[in-house]
Amino acid sequence: MDCLTKVLNRDSCPVTIQPALSTLGGGQTNGRVVSASLVFWGLLGSAGLAQQHSGVKLPNCSQSMIVGTWQGVFTHGQGGDNDTDSFACPINIAADGTVTAGNCTVIPVLTIALAPSGTLKIDNTCRVTGSMSYNTCIGGTSCLSVALVISAWRSADGSRITGFQQWACPASPGNCLTNFELIAGH
Numbered sequence: 195m196d197c198l199t200k201v202l203n204r205d206s207c208p209v210t211i212q213p214a215l216s217t218l219g220g221g222q223t224n225g226r227v228v229s230a231s232l233v234f235w236g237l238l239g240s241a242g243l244a245q246q247h248s249g250v251k252l253p254n255c256s257q258s259m260i261v262g263t264w265q266g267v268f269t270h271g272q273g274g275d276n277d278t279d280s281f282a283c284p285i286n287i288a289a290d291g292t293v294t295a296g297n298c299t300v301i302p303v304l305t306i307a308l309a310p311s312g313t314l315k316i317d318n319t320c321r322v323t324g325s326m327s328y329n330t331c332i333g334g335t336s337c338l339s340v341a342l343v344i345s346a347w348r349s350a351d352g353s354r355i356t357g358f359q360q361w362a363c364p365a366s367p368g369n370c371l372t373n374f375e376l377i378a379g380h
Contacts, residue, residue, distance in 0.1 A: 255317065255320040255348055256316070257289060257290075257315065259316060259320075259348060260314065261287055261289050262287060262378070262379065263286050263296075264285045264286075264287065264355065264376035264377060264379055265283075265285070265377045265379055266283055266284075266310070266377075267282045267375070268340075270330070270340045270370075279330060279332055280301070281298050281301070281304060281330070282299045283295040283296060283298035283299070283310055284379060285310065291315045291324065293310065293311055293312045294309075294311055295310045295311065295328075298310075303333050304330055304331070304332055305330065305331045305334065306328065307337060308327070308339075309328060310326050310328040311327065312326035313326075316348060320348040321345070322347060322348055322355050322357065323345055323346075325341065325342060326344065327339065327341045327342065342360070343359065343360045343361070344357065344359050344360075345357050345358055345360075346358065346374050346375075352378060353378045354376065354378065355374075355375065355376040356373070356374065356375045358371055358372065358373065358374055359372055359373070359374040
């Protein structure tokens with residue numbers, strides 16, 4: 195049985211440091227290099243042991259982990275005060291990442307000309323990226339199309355997707371960056 199197999203099975207394994215590996219330049223041993231190497235390999239080994247033997251696993255996310263209905267609040271600052279143009283919708287994420295919205299809750303002066311839609315994907319590190327767009331009108335006269343670029347993370351317990359949304363600001367040149375959050379539904 196080789197030394198690596200013994201360590202993974204929590205058996206002891208004698209370690210011999212060869213002089214060629216522990217010397218620099220004129221043949222003098224460099225204790226810092228040896229110590230740093232031992233610490234590095236020790237940490238790497240203990241991380242592997244923790245994952246393999248204690249049941250602790252690094253998360254591996256998949257698209258199925260975000261499929262379903264979420265609740266989202268959208269605020270894009272059209273009114274300048276960030277409260278007269280907010281609305282909430284149930285957001286459905288399909289297996290292929292397609293995003294559709296259910297019946298949205300709006301304030302009386304706001305209408306939704308085009309409900310939020312787009313795509314959201316999750317990678318194996320639980321990062322959620324994609325885009326969504328929607329159109330709203332305030333008072334029937336001031337309308338705005340919003341295109342969001344989303345960068346977020348799925349929480350460890352799966353109850354939230356939180357991060358940031360970037361979009362073109364109507365009142366100032368350039369892009370705005372605001373919080374993005376979806377809360378898991380039932």
